[in-house]
Amino acid sequence: MILFHIRRSLKDLIGHATLILFPLILIFFFDYLYKTIDIQTGMEVEGQQRLALLVIGFALTFQIYGAALSFETLAADFYSPMHDRLFASPVEGRSLVLSVLLSGTVVSFLQSLVIVLFSFIVLGASIPSLFVVLVILLVSVLFNQLLGTVLLFLVGTSKAANVVTTIYGSVVPMLVGLYFPLPDSDLFSVIRLYGTPMSLANTASIRA
Numbered sequence: 001m002i003l004f005h006i007r008r009s010l011k012d013l014i015g016h017a018t019l020i021l022f023p024l025i026l027i028f029f030f031d032y033l034y035k036t037i038d039i040q041t042g043m044e045v046e047g048q049q050r051l052a053l054l055v056i057g058f059a060l061t062f063q064i065y066g067a068a069l070s071f072e073t074l075a076a077d078f079y080s081p082m083h084d085r086l087f088a089s090p091v092e093g094r095s096l097v098l099s100v101l102l103s104g105t106v107v108s109f110l111q112s113l114v115i116v117l118f119s120f121i122v123l124g125a126s127i128p129s130l131f132v133v134l135v136i137l138l139v140s141v142l143f144n145q146l147l148g149t150v151l152l153f154l155v156g157t158s159k160a161a162n163v164v165t166t167i168y169g170s171v172v173p174m175l176v177g178l179y180f181p182l183p184d185s186d187l188f189s190v191i192r193l194y195g196t197p198m199s200l201a202n203t204a205s206i207r208a
């Protein structure tokens with residue numbers, strides 16, 4: 001069933017291309033911008049290459065939007081006429097949800113993997129503990145897929161879940177310091193390093 005949902009998800013080629021190409025464009029743009037005007041990213045860590053920080057930051061950011069891989073599929077299955085046909089079959093609802101979650105996790109992680117490996121091979125990003133970073137990215141993907149699924153069942157529609165996810169995916173990278181430096185204070189330092197799930201994943205990745 002997992003392979004079926006992976007193939008089903010891969011039909012949305014435009015969506016997958018967007019979740020890979022757009023972060024790569026942003027990585028290139030922000031790296032050029034920071035080099036040109038010589039400012040910090042807000043995530044600077046001594047000894048860390050700026051490009052590597054951007055790669056990790058944007059890979060984590062677009063995992064949030066990748067949560068739609070799961071909840072839009074589940075919305076089509078649970079909140080449409082397809083619901084009655086599915087539950088008339090021998091498939092259990094729990095098995096269906098688990099299959100969608102796992103397939104969404106696989107596809108979203110592959111997107112992150114393409115972003116990281118392309119940046120590593122083509123753009124020259126230096127990520128010393130690449131394997132550890134990939135493990136952290138996998139855990140982050142699973143969390144975001146679960147978050148998207150919980151949001152869907154709480155709000156009841158994929159449209160509302162998309163709105164919440166978009167707001168969350170817009171605000172959280174700012175709190176990590178991805179787009180611009182945060183104020184230099186203990187409070188913002190704690191928020192940047194530990195304040196959100198993305199902050200925790202980002203901190204673990206850049207300190208790996």
